[in-house]
Amino acid sequence: MEMLLTIRQAFALLFSGDPELWTTIWISLRVSLIALAIATPVAVTVGYALAQTRFPGRRVLIVLIQGLLSFPTVVVGLVLYILLTRQGPLGSWQLLFTQDAMIIGQAVIAFPVLAAFALAAVQGADPRAHETAVSLGASPLRAALTTLLEVRFAVVAGVFNGFGRVISEVGCAMMVGGNIAGVTRNIPTAIALETSKGDFAQGVALGMVLMLFALGISIALGLLQGRGGLK
């Protein structure tokens, strides 16, 4: 019974046109999408390089990246806080409690996810695509892009995974963002606040709103990928 009421509350919340809610949603999406936009090219490059090239320490780096997948987001937040605090080494940048700090944190959190998926994707690629491209005179960059295009679904799966990890995380966002209303309050930190106020139903409603957006993005991307996407 409580659950049905909560679902109704979620929809009512979404369609109420509450400006605070939409600001919160906007902050969530803006921060996470920019973080992904920054992290993805770097991570895919690293993943590709780890899959295709051999260098000393390669195995160590792979193990490290895969280990970082389990790194608690709140610890990322703590380290970033220590760097950005007034007395810290980067204190003069005055980034603490801003969206930029949240973006940096989320990019760091997403990086290992994106890199690990890219690595697995490229490792599983059909080597003939790469060989064909090279034999046709493609530059290393062109050949790399060919390979990545071959395995784009697996790479995009990594992007989805990275997006999921950062849009829902609360430890880092709370730590470096500070949950400031209208500035650094995203949906997960807003849910934490509602919980601390004892307004559990509102917290769940916010969670459902987040789910709706995540589903929307998933559907949109699936449609964009065409028949190959939504198999």
Next chain:
Amino acid sequence: MKLRLRSGLPPLARACLAALLCVLAAAPAAAVQFRLAATHTLEDSGLLKVLIPAFEANSGVKVRLSIGGTGQVVKLAANGDVDAVLSHVKTEEEKLVSTGAGLRRYVVAYNDFFLVGPAQDPARIRGMRDAVEAMRKIYEAKARFVSRGDESGTHLKEKFLWHSAGIVPKWDGYVSAGLGMGRVLLMAGEFRAYTLADRATFAVFRARTGLEKLLAGDSRLYNEYGVVTVNPAKFPGINFDAAGQFVSWLTSARAQQLIAGFRVAGEQVFFIPAKAN
């Protein structure tokens, strides 16, 4: 031809299962469990780290402590998910009792709030005695102010002061952070902003923030801590005996000594009400 009947598990697995069942069956009866919820303020100051072990040693009752925001811990009590709740919002505590979720409220201790801020004090409130007037000066100076923004006891007190001044706090420098007291103090330190803080948490965080106590002593800044036992008639399974033991101990002379004797950076931060409950 010999038929090998694989009846049941191989010997090693059977031995492990038997051992596990023995361990579970022989598990000692758990000590009496008492679920207590308390607000952040009491935990951040360090008082609970002194009181809880002392109570456990005295009574043999094992305390399961949940810490949360005021609304959250009051909600736990209202749902019967805890046996007693400690908070510092008298109206919420009394509401628990009036709605029947709580049985009775007892006063535990008191202290007060300060207006704290940067040493430069742009709004010039240092040494003032009227808290409401000081809030007005902060507003008029458009100085930076960090609010708890979380319907906590501190936030409610802050809202009361704004209301008394006839001000709606909304200006560029006014920040509503949905954070606990310690984190808000750290944020105010980062922003060199004013904020309202309770005596105990400020004593703990002062050195880290570089903020100073600028205004204290206004009687409207009084802050009272209360405990409410949850109503066993409304919620079966409430450990009312343990809750009763806790309240008796908490209001006893020994506990009061501990509370009044508690020091943060050499300073007393909790006080015992003069008259007995």
